[in-house]
Amino acid sequence: MLEIRNLHARIAEDGTEIIRGLNLTVKAGEVAAIMGPNGSGKSTLSYILSGREDYEVTEGDILYNGESILELDPAERAAKGIFLAFQYPVEIPGVATMQFLKVALNEQRKQRGEAELTTPDFMKRVKDAAAHLKIAPEMLRRPLNVGFSGGEKKRAEILQMALLEPKLCILDETDSGLDIDALKIVSDGVNALRSPDRAVIVITHYQRLLEHIVPDTVHVLYKGQIIKSGDKSLALELEANGYADVIEAAA
Amino acid sequence: MSAQPQIKLTEAENALLAAYTEQVGDLPGNGDVLIARDRLITDIKTRGLPTRRVEAWHYTDLRNLLRQVPANANGDVEALAPLISGSAVFTLENGKVAAKAKAEGVTVRRIETMLADGSGAFLMSPRGDDDAVGRINGGFLRDGLEIAVADGAALAEPIELQVLHSGGQSHARFVVTVGAGASAQIVERQQGNGASAALVSSVSELTLKSGAEVSWIIVQEQGVSDTHFGQINFRLEKDAKLKLFIVNAGGKLVRQEVHGVTLGEGADFTFRVVNLLGGESHTDVTMTLGHDVPETTSTEIVRNVVFDKASGVFQGQIRVAPDAQKTDARMACNTLLLSEEADFSTKPELEIFADDVQCAHGATVADIDRNHLYYLMARGIPERRARGLLVQAFVAEVIEELDDAPLVEALEAVIEGWLERHGN
Ligand SMILES: Nc1ncnc2c1ncn2[C@@H]1O[C@H](COP(=O)(O)OP(=O)(O)OP(=O)(O)O)[C@@H](O)[C@H]1O
Ligand SMILES: [Mg+2]
Numbered sequence: 299m300l301e302i303r304n305l306h307a308r309i310a311e312d313g314t315e316i317i318r319g320l321n322l323t324v325k326a327g328e329v330a331a332i333m334g335p336n337g338s339g340k341s342t343l344s345y346i347l348s349g350r351e352d353y354e355v356t357e358g359d360i361l362y363n364g365e366s367i368l369e370l371d372p373a374e375r376a377a378k379g380i381f382l383a384f385q386y387p388v389e390i391p392g393v394a395t396m397q398f399l400k401v402a403l404n405e406q407r408k409q410r411g412e413a414e415l416t417t418p419d420f421m422k423r424v425k426d427a428a429a430h431l432k433i434a435p436e437m438l439r440r441p442l443n444v445g446f447s448g449g450e451k452k453r454a455e456i457l458q459m460a461l462l463e464p465k466l467c468i469l470d471e472t473d474s475g476l477d478i479d480a481l482k483i484v485s486d487g488v489n490a491l492r493s494p495d496r497a498v499i500v501i502t503h504y505q506r507l508l509e510h511i512v513p514d515t516v517h518v519l520y521k522g523q524i525i526k527s528g529d530k531s532l533a534l535e536l537e538a539n540g541y542a543d544v545i546e547a548a549a
Numbered sequence: 550m551s552a553q554p555q556i557k558l559t560e561a562e563n564a565l566l567a568a569y570t571e572q573v574g575d576l577p578g579n580g581d582v583l584i585a586r587d588r589l590i591t592d593i594k595t596r597g598l599p600t601r602r603v604e605a606w607h608y609t610d611l612r613n614l615l616r617q618v619p620a621n622a623n624g625d626v627e628a629l630a631p632l633i634s635g636s637a638v639f640t641l642e643n644g645k646v647a648a649k650a651k652a653e654g655v656t657v658r659r660i661e662t663m664l665a666d667g668s669g670a671f672l673m674s675p676r677g678d679d680d681a682v683g684r685i686n687g688g689f690l691r692d693g694l695e696i697a698v699a700d701g702a703a704l705a706e707p708i709e710l711q712v713l714h715s716g717g718q719s720h721a722r723f724v725v726t727v728g729a730g731a732s733a734q735i736v737e738r739q740q741g742n743g744a745s746a747a748l749v750s751s752v753s754e755l756t757l758k759s760g761a762e763v764s765w766i767i768v769q770e771q772g773v774s775d776t777h778f779g780q781i782n783f784r785l786e787k788d789a790k791l792k793l794f795i796v797n798a799g800g801k802l803v804r805q806e807v808h809g810v811t812l813g814e815g816a817d818f819t820f821r822v823v824n825l826l827g828g829e830s831h832t833d834v835t836m837t838l839g840h841d842v843p844e845t846t847s848t849e850i851v852r853n854v855v856f857d858k859a860s861g862v863f864q865g866q867i868r869v870a871p872d873a874q875k876t877d878a879r880m881a882c883n884t885l886l887l888s889e890e891a892d893f894s895t896k897p898e899l900e901i902f903a904d905d906v907q908c909a910h911g912a913t914v915a916d917i918d919r920n921h922l923y924y925l926m927a928r929g930i931p932e933r934r935a936r937g938l939l940v941q942a943f944v945a946e947v948i949e950e951l952d953d954a955p956l957v958e959a960l961e962a963v964i965e966g967w968l969e970r971h972g973n
Contacts, residue, residue, distance in 0.1 A: 348927050376929035388924050392942025398925070401938065406929035441942075458928060 299363060299497045300324040300347075300466055306357035307346050316342045318522035319358070324466075324515075327494040331508055331533060332501045334519035335541050340501045341385050343519065344470045348382040349375045362466065377409035379465030383455040383472050385501075390442040395454075398442050399424060403461060427460040431487055432480075448475035456487045467491065468499045473507040485510030505537040518544050556597045564618035566594055568718065569688055572621065576691060577664040585673030589688040598681055605679040608862035608894050609833040614802050615776060619746045622717025626742050629711055632768065632959040636709040636736065644691045644719040654702030654731070660693035660722050672722055672754075682778040682806055686720050686750040693722035700728035700758070707734040716745030716772075723753040727761040729786075734764045734956075739779065740799075743772040750778040757789035759813060764792040766956065768963060771800035773828055779805040785845070787813025794951065795834065796960060798825045798967040803832040810838070811845035818847040823944045825964065826859035826891070827971035835864040840876040840906075849880040852944045855891035856971055865910070866898040873903045880910040885917065885943050887936075937968045 300323065307317040316339045324330045334340055346353050347360065349372035359366050367375055390398075404414040415423070428438060431453050443451050452472050459467055469488065473481055488498065488511050500511055508516075508530065516532040517524045518541070525548035526532065536544070558566070569590045578586065598615060599606035626642045637650035639657070646659050663669030672690065675683040698704065712721050727733050741747050749771065757763055771777045777800040785791055797803055809818060818838060826832050838847055851863045869876045882895040897910040917939050925935035941964060948960050 350923055350927075371932065372923060372926035373929050373931045373935070376927055382927055384924075388920050390921050390924065390939070390942065392945045393925075393938055398928075398938070401934065402925075402928040402930055405931060405934060409929065409931070462929065 299326040299328075300499075301361040302358070303361070304358035305346070305355065305360065307342070307353050307355045310352055310354045315356075316353070316522055317346065320519075320523050322517060322524055324497045324499060326497055328515060329492065329498045329500065329511060329513045331513035331516045332499060332519050333503065333516065333533065333536055338519045339522045340519050341470055344382050344468045344499075344501060347375075347468060348372055348380060373405070374409070376462075376464075377406045380468070381459050381462055381464030381466065382468045383452070383459055383470060385470040385474070387443050387451045387455055389444045389446070391444050393442045395438045395440060395442050396424070399458065399461060402458070406462060423461060427457055430490075431457050431460070432483055433457055449477060449480050452476055453480060453484060456484050460487055460491065463491075465495065466497050466499070468501070470501045471503065472500075473502055473504060481507065482510065505533050508533050520545055520548065556595075558594070558597060559612060559615075561615045561618050562593065562597055562612070565685070566590065568618055568620070572689065576689070577661045579665060579667040579670075581667050581670040582664050582673060585670060586688050589673065589675065589684040592675070592684055593681070593688070599679055603679050605835065605864075606681070608864065608896070609804055609831065611681055611804070614831060617746065618748055619717050622715050622745060622747075624715030624742070624744050626713040626715045629713070629738065629740065631707075631709045632736050632738065633707050633709070633955045636707040638709045638711060639694055640711040640713060641692065641719075641721050643714050643717065644721055646692050646694060649694075652704060652706065652708065654699045654704060655708070656697045656699070658695040660695060660724070661691065663695065664690065672724070676782070676808065682750060682780045682804060683752060685778060686722065686752045686780070689718060689720040689750070690722055691720060693724070695724040696726070698725075698727040698731045698733050698761075700731060702728065702731045702733075704731075704733045707736050709736040709738065712737065712739050712749070712751050714741045714747050714749060716741060716743075716747045719747060719749045721751045723751070725753060726756045727758060727763050729758040730760040731758070732762040735766070737765065737767045739767065739769040739771060739777060741772050741775060746774040746776075747772065748776045750780075752780045753782070755781060755783040755791075757783070757785050757791055759787040759789060761786070762790045764794065764951070764953075766960075767793075767795045767805070768960070769795070769797045769799055769803065769805070770963070771803070773799070773830070774801050776800070776802040777804070779803075781807050783807075783809040785809065785811045785813070785816035785818060788815035789813065790817045790819075792819040792951075793821070795822045796825070796963060797823070797832050797834070798963055800832065801828075801830050803830065805832075805834045807834070807836040808838075810841050811847075812841060814842055814844040816842075816845040818845075820847065820849040821947050821950065822851040822863070823947055823964070824851065824853040824855075824861050824863075825944075825967045825971070826853065826861050826893075827856040829858045831859070832861040833864070834862070837866040838868070838878070840867065840869045840873045840878060842870070843873050844875040845873065846877040848878070850947055851882040852947050853882070853884040853893050854887065854940050854943060855884065855893050856887045858888070858890040860892040862894040862896065864896045864898070866900065867908065869899075869901045869903050869906050869908065871902040874905040876903065876906040876908065878906075878908045882910075882912045883943075884912075884914045885940060886914055887917065887940070937965075940968060941965065
């Protein structure tokens with residue numbers, strides 16, 4: 299489903315290279331975990347996958363279902379089913395959450411040539427998804443993410459994901475800021491989306507999330523490269539020993 | 550004024566004078582009115598239209614910006630469905646009253662009648678030397694409405710004043726008095742059918758008696774080649790509360806003046822403006838507010854969205870009289886510039902002659918927040934639509950403050966419609 303080949307990318311503004319020859323393949327149905335020390339480039343990779351224009355790809359390619367997506371803007375990528383749950387979702391005053399959800403859903407449908415949802419159908423979907431994630435309806439009456447607590451923002455991201463039903467879900471530290479119950483609720487939400495035609499990339503620092511969302515593969519990202527890949531036991535190993543051994547072995 | 554030397558008139562000034570000569574024969578008015586009209590037009594002839602050297606017109610050089618004066622048009626205009634259903638609708642077509650609704654607690658007289666019998670002669674005095682809008686309006690005035698809301702009346706439905714034209718010239722006047730303790734919502738719509746270029750002027754005199762509460766909403770949606778001169782002069786007596794709300798969403802050359810005074814303690818003025826500017830238009834909102842007595846309050850918020858090569862200006866002058874202690878006035882002007890060539894100027898002026906007052910003003914200019922745009926796009930919203938949402942968000946705050954669901958919805962529709970037509 300996703301194939302990243304020898305990807306090099308830099309910050310557009312100052313030319314600093316962050317991703318330095320990264321290779322990664324994620325198959326349909328797979329849950330891949332990406333771990334790695336602070337500042338290794340995990341969020342940057344997720345931004346690049348989503349098409350953020352602050353980063354410039356200088357070499358390599360990103361293939362999604364066999365096609366390069368480098369020329370697509372974020373909206374086009376989203377319509378093709380790529381979804382990034384942000385590490386730090388932004389607050390957008392003045393944009394009502396419900397309006398945003400409706401526009402996003404319908405714009406994606408339009409781009410895919412599907413009919414727009416009727417208002418009652420839309421309302422029902424939101425209500426159901428919000429109930430599953432234990433999101434209070436009052437929250438949805440507020441402007442987008444405005445005044446949401448850290449955990450509420452993360453839950454709201456997963457709500458969007460549940461509604462948009464993407465094919466490639468990228469979760470950037472969705473577990474950070476969540477309390478124990480919320481972690482369980484959010485994980486259940488993600489697990490509910492697991493299916494043979496959908497892939498999930500989970501970026502996390504902690505094994506705890508991976509107990510709930512059990513990964514098929516685990517990759518260590520360091521200085522812009524994947525330096526080691528393995529199965530779920532790799533996460534346990536990292537939890538026990540830290541990154542030093544892995545980094546040393548790769549050097 | 551008559552001492553001023555004759556100047557060389559511009560094409561537009563000459564056209565104005567010619568239009569007057571042509572129309573004066575069938576403009577309504579007794580002898581007094583006619584003499585007053587002549588005087589207004591003579592003023593224009595001797596001094597010309599104001600240039601940027603006149604302080605009140607510094608950002609809108611009318612003499613150079615007004616290029617053409619269209620001939621009169623008499624085409625048909627279709628009445629609009631009211632912004633808020635159920636409103637009592639009064640319609641002016643090409644400057645003449647065409648339809649009058651009936652509403653309980655409201656008495657109405659035509660300005661045409663008042664001019665004919667001379668009782669409207671007082672309408673012919675300009676505000677001052679710089680009052681080009683008043684002169685043009687008074688000189689050419691044909692009709693309009695005097696509306697009186699009885700003391701204590703609480704109007705159940707809004708009054709909608711539709712000032713419509715089919716191009717050409719249209720000059721209207723409203724004289725509105727809202728009685729003591731009465732409340733009313735007035736929607737003023739300025740719009741044409743776009744058939745040809747128009748020169749429109751509309752002047753309103755508004756008096757709120759003690760304790761009256763009024764929301765007055767001006768929705769200006771003139772055509773892309775129209776010139777629009779609006780002026781509203783208001784007086785607020787004790788404890789009167791006026792919310793004046795203006796949405797400028799049209800016109801090529803727009804000057805909207807607001808002049809008000811607080812005359813009694815406890816008077817409050819809430820002023821909100823949304824300027825949606827695009828193309829090569831120029832829009833000027835000029836406000837002068839006199840806090841003339843102690844303990845009166847006002848807030849002014851102006852939000853501007855400027856696309857293309859459009860330009861705009863907000864001049865906000867607040868005067869606090871020497872004994873107007875405990876005045877509280879707060880003014881803000883926020884602009885979203887959406888193109889390199891877009892331009893907006895802000896000129897706040899606080900003239901404070903009392904010492905125990907709270908007065909503040911602030912101005913900001915920004916572009917669309919790139920992080921916001923990225924976030925919306927990352928959810929599949931195409932750039933154009935995402936920008937539209939963010940622009941709407943920028944003005945939404947001001948609109949939602951109206952706290953009146955049907956009105957908010959109607960204004961949001963006006964804004965959305967405009968953005969669909971103009972948004973990058
Ligand atoms: N737009 C930017 N401007 C400047 N530096 C940036 C930018 N984006 C990323 N960086 C730098 O690139 C490096 C990688 O950042 P990134 O956010 O991808 O790390 P991360 O692996 O997600 O870290 P964490 O685990 O702390 O979330 C960091 O050193 C960061 O400071
Ligand atoms: Mg990160």
